[in-house]
Amino acid sequence: MNSEAQKHPTIVDPQTYLAGCTCGNQHPTPQVTLYSAMDASKVLAEDCQAIYRNRSVLLLSDPETDAVAGAKVRQELEQAQVSLEHYFLPSNPVATDHLVEKIQTVSRDKALIISVGSGTVNDLGKYAADQNGIDFWSMPTAPSMNGYTSGIAAIKVKGVKRTLPAVPPQRIYVFPGVVQQAPLKLRQAGFCDVLAKVVSDIDWQCESLLFSDSYCGLPASMMTAVEKTYSDYPEEIGRGDESAVMGLFNGLLLSGIAMSLAGSSAPASGGEHLVSHFWDMREPITGREPELHGLQVGVGIILSTACYRRLAQLNKADLPQQAERVFSATTARIPEIWGPNADEVAKQFQNKRAALLKFDTLLPQHWEELQELFRQVQPPEHFVELFTRTGAPFSLEAFRLTQDEFMLAALNSRAIRERITVLDLAAHAGVLEAAAEDALQLLR
Ligand SMILES: [Zn+2]
Ligand SMILES: [Zn+2]
Known part of the structure; x- marks a missing residue:
């Protein structure tokens, strides 16, 4: 294993994940990597500079997610001399087709969109990046849903909620403390x-x-392997206990991948x-x-x-x-x-x-x-x-x-x-x- 793979392991181990398959059909290999540590923003900025050099990048956040993580990430990106534009969403943004269009326009000349936030901020970034054919990275701020790693985005189109296909992020960076202390x-x-x-x-x-x-038993077997790390600990999740909340968060990441594996x-x-x-x-x-x-x-x-x-x-x-x-x-x-x-x-x-x-x-x-x-x-x-x-x-x-x-x-x-x-x-x-x-x- 090279040092890049050690630092950024894929969330699902490519050597073992297929063991649970019961259908015998081809399953895609999940590529999304995870870096979870206190210096996540610094590592993100270094990776960004190393991969995209002087090409510019768009960061999406809202006031709540910017306060807990976005501002720190922006600071590190600027320090690493990444050419950065910030799209500041309002509080409680809604993922509408109208807003996606705006983000698509702003990101047309960018190499990458980075979403800092939970459900909506991620769906917006993922979908706009997919539409523009550019890269997408995610920094989740809450263990609130399983869409971070999934191949779909929930967007309101002409007032009707749709789940639309969208390429999952290539990379996920996480501050464990932020996820742990989410409301x-x-x-x-x-x-x-x-x-x-x-x-x-x-x-x-x-x-x-x-x-x-x-039906294929692969998604269920992936989840069964980790289920006990969260399902037995509702009180601990409620109290913000680190291992229980991170167990939940990991379960959510896997559950999104399970969806993309099943197609x-x-x-x-x-x-x-x-x-x-x-x-x-x-x-x-x-x-x-x-x-x-x-x-x-x-x-x-x-x-x-x-x-x-x-x-x-x-x-x-x-x-x-x-x-x-x-x-x-x-x-x-x-x-x-x-x-x-x-x-x-x-x-x-x-x-x-x-x-x-x-x-x-x-x-x-x-x-x-x-x-x-x-x-x-x-x-x-x-x-x-x-x-x-x-x-x-x-x-x-x-x-x-x-x-x-x-x-x-x-x-x-x-x-x-x-x-x-x-x-x-x-x-x-x-x-x-x-x-x-x-x-x-x-x-x-
Ligand atoms: Zn299968
Ligand atoms: Zn759901």
């Missing part, structure tokens, strides 16, 4: 987002069994993510500013696990034959829920009509195998307890969600994406409403 709510959000994979992996296995045969977001984004996208997309209609991605996903986990429990109790003989009726009923509600965006949503839902109609025959055919998968999922109480143990409240009220808005998302968010999830299974089996009521009891 509690951000740590709780990351804790929810990383645990989502426990349920989304089962969603993927169900879908694969019924339709695509695309889709399926291993870390199932029905639990749909309700979060639903609330993001409803903002123009409800006026409710979305809560942190991970926290909304946490609410989705409670719903998904409640669905799995109801499904596990169902006998094959009780499965209704009602695919057509269920599809029509959900379609009929799209206009009132989505107003001006109804056509776009209806198109997405229509894309999975053919698959949903096969449920009448496929579900009874595979019910025993499906039940084995359903039974692997922990009950919703388990997750509510874990999330609450971080020390931050975990309820609809804390996330400014009304019971009506929760029920609306629970029953209708399956229409916004064509991917088959547990929400489709539960709707077809006639247990979605009861499961949503179960979840509601736990979130009051």
Whole structure:
């Protein structure tokens, strides 16, 4: 191993990561490297100077992330005589197509974009760099979501939230102290987002069994290997204990890589993510500013696990034959829920009509195998307890969600994406409403 590889190891060891593959197909080799230490800004600046010489670089930060890390990085870059431009975002920036365009324009003549921040600052930098075909580095400031290493960016296009493909960063630099001391709510959000994979992996296995045969055990095996370093320590994560928070952060980085290895977001984004996208997309209609991605996903986990429990109790003989009726009923509600965006949503839902109609025959055919998968999922109480143990409240009220808005998302968010999830299974089996009521009891 050369000294560069020693100093900047790839997050996933290229020698061993393929051991968990069960599909036999080719997987890409994850290239993203990590440098995590107190002198991260100094090393970043030296690397930047060594690689890009006199070509100029754009740094993105907002007031909060600049205060904890951005200013220090800028200072080091200037000291290393890197030609630097700073794009200073407002507090709580929103990743819109409009803002991406501005950043693309400013970075057109640059060699590299460096994002200093969490979700939005990274999505903006990653997507603008991808669009301009230039390099992208990231300095995460919070363990709040798994998107740092993923090959997608969440951008609002014409008011509709989209997850768009974008090349992951080549390099990640981290001040461990900054990540460790990120606000509690951000740590709780990351804790929810990383645990989502426990349920989304089962969603993927169900879908694969019924339709695509695309499942691979590689992402799950990568996560299982590290899961105990965060899932057993909610209180410690809440208190900001170093090894627990860095365990969580590492889990989030791996979870983003697991997504890119699978070539889709399926291993870390199932029905639990749909309700979060639903609330993001409803903002123009409800006026409710979305809560942190991970926290909304946490609410989705409670719903998904409640669905799995109801499904596990169902006998094959009780499965209704009602695919057509269920599809029509959900379609009929799209206009009132989505107003001006109804056509776009209806198109997405229509894309999975053919698959949903096969449920009448496929579900009874595979019910025993499906039940084995359903039974692997922990009950919703388990997750509510874990999330609450971080020390931050975990309820609809804390996330400014009304019971009506929760029920609306629970029953209708399956229409916004064509991917088959547990929400489709539960709707077809006639247990979605009861499961949503179960979840509601736990979130009051
Ligand atoms: Zn595989
Ligand atoms: Zn997520």
